[in-house]
Amino acid sequence: MVKYAAGMRDRAEGTYDEVWCVVDVDEFDLDKAAATARRLRIELAISNPCFEFWLLLHFEACSASMTCYGDVAKRLVKHVPAFDKSALRFADYENGVEAAVLRAKKQNGEPGGEHGRNPSTGVWVLVERIN
Numbered sequence: 452m453v454k455y456a457a458g459m460r461d462r463a464e465g466t467y468d469e470v471w472c473v474v475d476v477d478e479f480d481l482d483k484a485a486a487t488a489r490r491l492r493i494e495l496a497i498s499n500p501c502f503e504f505w506l507l508l509h510f511e512a513c514s515a516s517m518t519c520y521g522d523v524a525k526r527l528v529k530h531v532p533a534f535d536k537s538a539l540r541f542a543d544y545e546n547g548v549e550a551a552v553l554r555a556k557k558q559n560g561e562p563g564g565e566h567g568r569n570p571s572t573g574v575w576v577l578v579e580r581i582n
Contacts, residue, residue, distance in 0.1 A: 457491040462549030475501040498572040505574040508554045
């Protein structure tokens with residue numbers, strides 16, 4: 452994904468200020484992807500164990516260790532009963548974006564290294580850059 456993003460950026464030279472990949476750890480080793488991203492000047496927004504942890508932070512602070520997507524989904528469905536990973540609706544989360552940013556900042560501190568901390572997310576950095 453990192454190489455693909457860099458290729459898209461390079462083919463549209465001068466079009467983008469920044470290029471980001473939103474990735475999660477799940478069961479993957481991100482060390483190689485992180486090294487490639489640094490080399491190719493691609494930013495990573497990493498969530499550990501999964502992207503859905505970022506969504507959970509829209510509703511609650513959570514520092515309990517999460518081993519997999521299922522752990523996060525069990526908590527998330529309490530807030531979004533119709534939660535469906537393949538059909539996310541921004542309307543379900545839009546009111547909690549600021550709270551999620553604050554919770555992620557408080558929990559994670561400075562950006563970077565998110566894939567080593569569980570749970571954690573760096574999506575807040577991307578959201579702040581967009582805002």
